Amino acid sequence: MTDDSRAPSAPYDPGNIFARILRGEIPAHKVYEDEATLAFMDVMPQGEGHTLVIPKAPARGLLDADPASLAALIATVQRVARAVKTAFAADGLTIFQYNEPAGGQTVFHLHVHIVPRREGVMLKRHEGGMADPVMLADHAARIRAALDSTGG
Numbered sequence: 425m426t427d428d429s430r431a432p433s434a435p436y437d438p439g440n441i442f443a444r445i446l447r448g449e450i451p452a453h454k455v456y457e458d459e460a461t462l463a464f465m466d467v468m469p470q471g472e473g474h475t476l477v478i479p480k481a482p483a484r485g486l487l488d489a490d491p492a493s494l495a496a497l498i499a500t501v502q503r504v505a506r507a508v509k510t511a512f513a514a515d516g517l518t519i520f521q522y523n524e525p526a527g528g529q530t531v532f533h534l535h536v537h538i539v540p541r542r543e544g545v546m547l548k549r550h551e552g553g554m555a556d557p558v559m560l561a562d563h564a565a566r567i568r569a570a571l572d573s574t575g576g
């Protein structure tokens with residue numbers, strides 16, 4: 425019996441938007457980068473400070489990713505989540521990750537969402553609308569400052 429649980433429903437497409445950000449072909453409001461991961465602002469935030477963390481190694485989703493890449497990814501998620509919480513004085517954080525269209529995924533390079541939350545404030549709709557780039561630049565600067573101040 426073959427185990428197809430790791431197989432993505434389609435091959436990894438290097439033309440996806442996050443691969444293009446990694447190659448520097450399109451801009452992003454970056455907050456953190458190391459040899460294995462990159463974090464940047466979501467252009468259609470579901471809440472103020474919505475940040476994405478991606479591995480540099482190509483993977484379509486969680487199931488086809490290399491475990492070493494996942495280890496680096498989750499370490500960066502924790503690091504950036506702490507800074508996001510500080511930068512936005514958040515009461516909590518919602519952290520989520522979608523796989524395949526049926527799971528809600530729209531960009532097919534593995535990514536983790538970090539959204540700072542305030543008591544009583546609902547999340548906005550997924551991919552609801554483009555944010556003001558000046559605001560995104562300001563939010564990215566706030567998160568970078570929080571990373572610097574915590575030694576993150």
Ligand code: 5GP
Pocket residue numbers: 441452453464465466467468469521522528529530531532550551
């Ligand atoms: P998914 O549904 O795949 O988990 O989420 C993809 C996310 O990527 C969405 O929240 C969407 O707003 C965001 N996104 C889509 N295109 C771009 C882009 O060109 N730049 C950035 N920074 N985020 C994007």
